[in-house]
Amino acid sequence: MTEKTIPDIVVSRLPVYLQTLQLFQKEGKTITSSQELGEKSCISAAQVRKDLSFFGEFGKQGSGYDIGYLSSQIRSILKMDRVWDVALIGGGDLGHAIARYPGFAERGFRIKYVFDSDPSKIGQKVGSHTIVSTENMADTIKKSGIIVAMITVPSRAAQSVVDQLVQAGVKAILNYAPVLIDVPDDVRVETVSPILQLEHMTYYL
Amino acid sequence: MTEKTIPDIVVSRLPVYLQTLQLFQKEGKTITSSQELGEKSCISAAQVRKDLSFFGEFGKQGSGYDIGYLSSQIRSILKMDRVWDVALIGGGDLGHAIARYPGFAERGFRIKYVFDSDPSKIGQKVGSHTIVSTENMADTIKKSGIIVAMITVPSRAAQSVVDQLVQAGVKAILNYAPVLIDVPDDVRVETVSPILQLEHMTYYL
């Protein structure tokens, strides 16, 4: 039951199940089966059952899974049963789009600060946020207790920004720059790679 | 050597190698090894050699891989040895950010059209593009021969937009909406899922 024993690939499917369950909830469904949940998540029914069984017995034989209950269990496993404050570094076009997009807050990621190093941007508004300087970024983040960040800075700045974030105690970084980033073992980085995804698809054209 | 015989997971690593090789080229390197290429790509050396051997013998025993040659070979395998015209559907904040970001064109994906359904947006400029109506989208795309698209429309609109794209002959779709999309077998969809990536990381916090 400890983190170490659960395959990362299983963990990576939990958010998919959660997304599908929340869709079911919107549709007013209350019960589902491994069959149905799997179909809508593009995952086999056996896989769904096996994955969920790593964490407990969430289903009822003969009837299936209670959507509200399963959903709250997965949210708790993923630590999504709370709101995470997030620092956004980079107030360019993409940073703007992210800061103004309501989807992150709806799923529990609330953007608390928007940082930029460009003096001409500091003080500007993006949505309900005001861009602040990266000068005291590490201090501000440390004091606020934030451990989740997203970076939308140019590739050449990414590693140095990440170094500052690590120094400030950040443990999870979503990286929108098309570069691989070095971090200590206790920090996680996920990179958003639309270009690599496109290149993957062109192979099959 | 046909597409069917090469594991998809191998194909998905080629863009990573290509990215690293292009980084090496920028640094002025001309030769590399499976060891070095793997380290910078976070992939084992044995994996690198095995992957590349699916497509041919690109290396020289004793010395390693010529970066220019290997890079051009992978580009050819991925069909990245040409420029792909792309249709972008959705002229909101994210669409703007993508349309104005030079990274796609630098990697061979040239945005040819930006579509939006909002009448008040049509005719507006985004970067060097002018937003056009989705009304004749299928026709325009069909006539231009475009088979690659990106969609940054709201989730509720995603499936119907994709249906139109499929009808217009599009074969590869990069989806920025947080929903799973149904398409025929001969069409590929990759979804950009920053929220799922964040949720994956929070598990380990």
Place this chain on the structure above:
DNA sequence: TTCTGTGAACCGCTTCACAGCG
């Protein structure tokens, strides 16, 4: 009967280890 949870079988990817070539 239906549908879960799960051991066992299966399959495929990764790693190993070394022959072979420069």
Place this chain on the structure above:
DNA sequence: CGCTGTGAAGCGGTTCACAGAA
């Protein structure tokens, strides 16, 4: 000697198939 290409071994994830509970 250095490093690739590759069969073989190893490992881990997926699927199967069924016992068992509702």
